[in-house]
Amino acid sequence: MTGAEAAEEKRREKARNLRYKKPILKELNWETITSELYDMQEACSEAAYYIESDDKDMLYSALDGNEDDVEEFKMQFTTLENELEMLTSDLNGGEYYLPLEDDFNDFFAAIGSSSEAGFDVYGYDSFEGDYFGLGTYESEYAVREATERLKRLTKADLIERAQLCFKIAFNYIALRVRYNDLEAALDILRAENHGITATIKEIEKAYERAEAEKFDGWSKPTRDFEQLIRQLPDRVWIE
Secondary structure (H helix, E strand, C coil), rough: HHHHHHHHHHHHHHHHHHHCCEEEEEEEEEEHHHHHHHHHHHHHHHHHHHHHHHHHHHHHHHHHHHHHHHHHHHHHHHHHHHHHHHHHHHHCCCCCCCCCHHHHHHHHHHCCCCCCCCEEEEECCCCCCCCEECHHHHHHHHHHHHHHHHHHCCCCHHHHHHHHHHHHHHHHHHHHHHHHHHHHHHHHHHHHHHHHHHHHHHHHHHHHHHHHHHCCCCCCHHHHHHHHHHHHCCCHHCC
């Protein structure tokens, strides 16, 4: 090993040993929140676009031909996108005017990392430029480090930051739940429509086979055709 390599390895090892100095809670930290807010905004924008174009006929069919329901479903994505954008703006210097990122990460690393909570603590590696999971022993040091920094705040500042941290966390979690619900609903409608479309295509093939048997009720192709017909929901016949 050359002298330069040895020096580099020494810096790497030092950074690894100091990861506990800058901890975050894996499930709830500033970087994850801001990244997921952007991802959810993009997904909502795409969903609203596809509902207006590619998915419009599908939703119209799935929602029993009710145009108001289709429009309302699209507006739920648009409204959620706007609220996600507002929270993102607040985190980037809007309502939350305090330099809150480090305090936010310290706050939740300190209170959310108990063994009962079961959340993982990560630490920042300055050499690698990324966060890495900490072991039990390192996590204890990390929690202690975060707690000590919070203790240096005045009571008034600590209360103010705690209020903002909880407000951000609650808003983020509420938006996340709404997004998950809307995404799941859209996936269900798409899957339902896909299933109906596939059944209709199979019926068309079964029809041809049953027709070749002159729709003889005793023939297997005819029985298969009738079975597929019974699988279609009532609303297909209305449409």
